[in-house]
Amino acid sequence: MMTSDQLVDITGKRRFSKQAEWFKANYGVDVVRRDDGSVVMLWATFQALDARKAGLGAVAAKPRVALHYD
Numbered sequence: 001m002m003t004s005d006q007l008v009d010i011t012g013k014r015r016f017s018k019q020a021e022w023f024k025a026n027y028g029v030d031v032v033r034r035d036d037g038s039v040v041m042l043w044a045t046f047q048a049l050d051a052r053k054a055g056l057g058a059v060a061a062k063p064r065v066a067l068h069y070d
Contacts, residue, residue, distance in 0.1 A: 002041045010046070027053060 008014055011022040016037040023031045023039070027049045032040040 002039075002043060002046065004038065007039055007041065 002010070007019055011019045013019045013022055016033065016039055019039045020031050020033060023029055023041075029049065034040060
């Protein structure tokens with residue numbers, strides 16, 4: 001889990017609300033927040049978001065549907 005200092009380093013923002021806005025603006029996600037408003041972000045989640053933004057994320061395959069008429 002990211003620490004408060006790590007979130008400040010990544011977002012450049014100190015206020016929790018501004019950190020949440022930064023994630024929305026840069027990654028298009030609404031982050032999970034604690035009761036005090038602080039952002040909860042796992043490193044694995046951030047790395048996945050960053051990879052997706054860079055175009056390296058896994059692309060979901062289109063489901064193949066075959067219709068069979070008896």
